[in-house]
Structures are given as C-alpha cells and as structure tokens.
Amino acid sequence: MPSKFQAELDVACAAVQHCAVLTKRLQRETVRQDDQVKKSDFSPVTVGDFAAQALLTSATHGAFKDDKFLAEESADELRQNDALLESVWQLTQELQPAFEKSSPALVTPASKQEVYDLIDLGGKNEVSNDGRMWVFDPIDGTATFLRGQQFAINCAFLIDGVEQIGIIGCPNVILDSDSVHEDQVDKDLGCMIFAIRGEGTWVRPMRSDGVLAEAKKIDRHGEKVKIDDLIWSDCSTYTSTIQHLHQQVASKLYTPFPGVDLFSSLMKYAALGLGRCHIVMRIFKYSSWRSNMWDHAGGVLIFEEAGGKVTDLNGKSIDFTQGRKMAANYGLVCAPSSVHAEVLKTIQETLKAYEDTNGPIPYSK
Template sequence: MQHSLERELEVASIAVQYCAHLTNQLQQQTLSPESSIKKWDHSPVTIGDFAVQALLTTAIRSEFKNDNFLAEESADELRENAALLDQVWDLVKTFRPSFPSNHVPSSKADLLDAIDQGGRGDSSNEGRTWIFDPIDGTATFMRGQQYAINCALVIDGREEIGIIGCPNLPIDSGTVHENNVDNGGLGLMIFAIRNQGTWVRPMQVDANLAPATRVPRHGDQTAMDQLIWTDCSTYTSTIQHLQQQVAAKLGTSWPGVDLYSSIVKYAALGLGRASVCIRIFKFASWRSNSWDHAGGILIFEEAGGKVTDLDGKAIDFGHGRKMSENHGLVCAPTSVHAEVLRVVQDVLKAYGSIPWSR
C-alpha cells in the first residue's frame, strides 16, 4: 500500500497499538475511585484517558514537530489533583520501556504539556491537525466491555487518515457486542487513508504491525433490506423514539448493534457489521465533538459508506472542537443513503420543530 502519508500512518498506528496494550492491561485491573473523575458533563475520565492522550501526542509530535493537535482531555484536573497526576505518571512510567525512548513524556511537566497541547487545541481548518479520543467509551471501558482509541489526521479541515484501535473487538467475529471480548488477543485496528480504501489488522504487543487486509467496499452494493442499525439504547442525548420510527420504516430492528462508544460504531460500520447510524439530537443547538467522528467517517466512507448531517450536508471538520456546521448524523451505505436520508427527513417533518435548547 503506497501513498504520500505512509510515514504518518505508520507512526500513528504503532502509537495506537502501544496504547491499546496499555489500556488492555489497565482494564484488567480494578480501577479505584481515585483513578477516575467525573467531568462537567458527568462523563467519566480515567488515568488511562490522560496517559493515552499524552502518549499519542508525544509519539506523533516527536516525528512531526510542526503539526497541531486537538483532543478531548485537558490537564486541568491533573494540575489540581496531585494524587491523580501521580497515578497517571506511574502508569506512563510502567509502560515506558515498551515505547521508543523519544515517544514518551520525560517528566510530569512534559506529560501535562502533551495533554494540554491537544486539550487546548481549538483550530483545524488550516494545516495538519491530529485529532484524538484517547478512550472513547470510558464508561464501557471501566466495565470491561468495548471501547476504542481514535486517531485522525485532518489536513486543511478534511480527514486524510483515520485509525481506530479496538482492543476488545475480535477480528474474526461476524458482529460486534459489548460483551464479546477478545480474551486471546489484542483486538483489531481498522484504518483508512483517503482514496486508499479501508484496511484491518490484528493488533500485537510490540512495535511491529501485523499485515493488513483490505475491507471490501461493501457499501456500494448494500440493499435496503440488508440494513443493520447501530445505536445505543441508553443514550439520553438523542430523540430515540424518532430514531426508532426511522428504523421501523427502513425495516430494520432498533437498536440493532447496541454499542455505547461512537467510535466503536464506526469500526462496526467500516467492517460491515452494521450499516446505518442515525443521530437526532434532542435540541437543535447541539453539535457533536470532532473527536467522536473524525477518522471514523473516513473509514466508513472508504468502505463504501456515506455520511451527512440531517440536512444532507457533508461533515466539515474545519471548525475545531465542535462540528459546528453540522447538526445530527446520517450514516448509511452509498447505495441507499439518499433513500435513508429521505426517510429521516420525512420523520422529522412529521414530528415538527425540535427545540433550540433546554
């Protein structure tokens, strides 16, 4: 596989694989209450989230010194909580021998700086910006279920590389389930480069990347009666009864492949283990976080999928931390996206206006 971003793909893929090993080992431990916190939106963040963000940033920054970073976490909590910072630093030090020497923070100050380089990043419309979600699905990660490490390279606001590491997702399974965990390996990595297709490989516990296999472009031939929905039955941010109506009109069951992590959903879509994902937010003002979608959309589209917002507009990653120009989400195979979008818009029209805010 030859392309102009070969070195970027290699460096980022190895970093994701190292971090998959770290999180896999951490997940097998019992995280104490002191190892996690609740953020302002009540979502959890663990020492693993902080460690992975620092390691991904440091590894990629060591090779591409002029690139920008945008990621979910900031180091504010660590600066205010010395005990939590000590746990993150101890975790990084434990895995330091496994990483190339220049790919790990050299001190606590370096660790905090690496986290904040992405956590305080807010621009993605010019130049090269790496977008990370260090552990997407932290709640399910803490329960020993599915989660993902997400890494994307956006150039001038457009996805060019997408890498998703799923340490618990068996590579040979025909479906995706929270509790169907790869206990004998390190799961899989699914990745894409624009115009180079979608690829998948098993992850390994070293610096070597296993050979990759190209995923067929399944989204070009999918028929309406073959659609498999993927959603989360416990989400509180979406109007679920409208999404259920859309699923019923499409003749597919809801929630279908029931997954908490947005990024694991994209892995399922890319692999062809699901084919439709719709997001209708409760409030018209709500916008998605870039790290919950960047890279994942490219992976699905390179496998024959198409992703737009509820108005049919292409997704724009040129506005920093939020997808501010896009409301909601319609992911479907290219072969049927127009019909799926029509059904969604018909359901929305019958429902009436969605309130702007709370």
C-alpha cells in the same frame, strides 16, 4: 505500494497499538476492583485518558514537530492533583521501553512538565482548519470501559480540516466475528481499523509485542448494500437523542432497533467500516446540540473509504473545520452510499411529520 502518508501511518498505528495494551490492562484492573467510579474521579479510566493522550501526542509530536493537535482532555485536572499526575507519569514511564523499541522508535514524555504541555497541545486548541493536525480521543466509551465492554482509541490526521488518516483501535473487538457486541470481548488485543484518503479501509489484529501485523484491505461493501439488507446500530441507553424517532425510521426501513447496540460513537464507526452494521443516525433532542469533533474525525473517513456516506440531517457533508464542536452540522446520517439518499429521505420525512405535529425541535433546554 507505500501510502502517501506511510510515515504518519506507521507512527500513529504503533502508538495506538501501545495505548491499546495500556488501556486494556487498566480496564482489567478496573473490572477486578468492581469500581463503578465517575470519570471526574481519580480512577483508572481517568489515568488512562491522560496517559494515552500524552503518549499519542508525544509519539506524533516527536516525529512531526510542526504539526498541531486537537484532543478531548486538557491538563487542568492534573495541575490540581499531584497524585493523579504521579499515576499518569508512572504509566508513561512504564510504556517508555515499548515505545522506544518500536519501528519506528516513538518518543515518550521526558518529564512531568512535558506531560502537562503535551496534553494541552490538543486539550487547549480551539482551531481545526489550519494545516496538519492530529485529533485524539484517548478512551471513547467511558461507561462501557468501566464495565469491561467495548471502547475505542481514536487517532485522526487532517490537513486544513480534511481527514487524511483515520485509525480506531478496538482492543475488545473479535476480528473474525460477524458482529460487534458489548459483552463479546476478545481475549487478546482486538483489532485496529484504519483508512487513508483515496487508498481504502484496512484492518489488522493488534499485538502486545509492538509489532504491527499485516493489514487486510476491506472491500468497499457500502457500494453494494441493498435497502432490504440494512443492519441498524444505536445505543438503547442514550438520553441525548429522540429515540422514538430513531425507532420509527428503523421500522420504516424494516430493520430491528437498536440492532448492534453500542455505547461508544467510535465503536459504531468501527462496526460500520467492518461491515457489521450499515446505519447510524442522530436526531438530537435540542437543535443547538453539536457533536464533539474527536468522536467523529477519522471514523467518517473509515466508513467512506469502505463505500459509505456520511452527512448531517440536512444532507450536508461533515465539516471538520469548525474547531472542537462540529458547529456546521446538526445530527448525523451514516449509511451505505448505495442507499444513503433513500435512508436520508426516510429520516427527513419522519422528522418533518414529527415537527408538523409537535412543532420544531427546541433550540436548547
């Protein structure tokens, strides 16, 4: 039975898969060069970010002319760097034949000026609560991308700030594995995990020929997990969170830390949706810190449609109506719905004990 958003899903899944081909090729070139450059430099990851965002926006804008966009990158850097623009433009042109042969056929940028305009449709937008909107993170996990490890392509579709579709392309995830590891990289094109509100979470292998493989529905595993079965997922190199509190909570729940050790936020949501981990949390070092919307929109839906539950540290549902930052939510608690209340209580008790001894988490630096 077709989805209520079948047209949107077909366009977005095809565009994500094509961008997976592009970004994986760029990643291989980066690793061969052994080029540990920063994102602000003229590097393959920078080119990939801009090109993928332009292509994702062009495909969805071409199909749904009146829709709005919100995305990580703006075209400001491109406007100041002709060589960078030329590289981005050439990549979009190289992908044009694949996009045009897709079913449905996808639109690509028609000029360098259009590359600017398409990127800025999302990169300059500050509003997320008005009508039909696409949210993109073209390459999530820059640091691990540069090392040849896991990264994600995120595409979410919202109506009035409510997630309706979530798609995470994972070009390096091994579909038939029972875990996700930074250094266990698929030789082909990995997989795509996606969800439609009220219709479940699905997964399919990605293909380099542009054909969308048959998707398999994922069991609502988050409704069945017991407290003794929990698998944690964190990042051992994060500097934005209070890691020793994360470790304390993991210890109280009798699960190893960091567990499934992943850098990318969206890779964690993919692992949650696939059932390869069960808990992701964030206690930020400063109470003023808020997450970027594009790191979570779509991913939350993917986990919830697989039986998970996602709140902030106060137990509030995640609010995507606040613009580029998730201004209404401090911190994060992702856990199976069967045990979320118990996990949240453990986190809150751990945080309260810390603040009773050390005082409230500071507002900012």
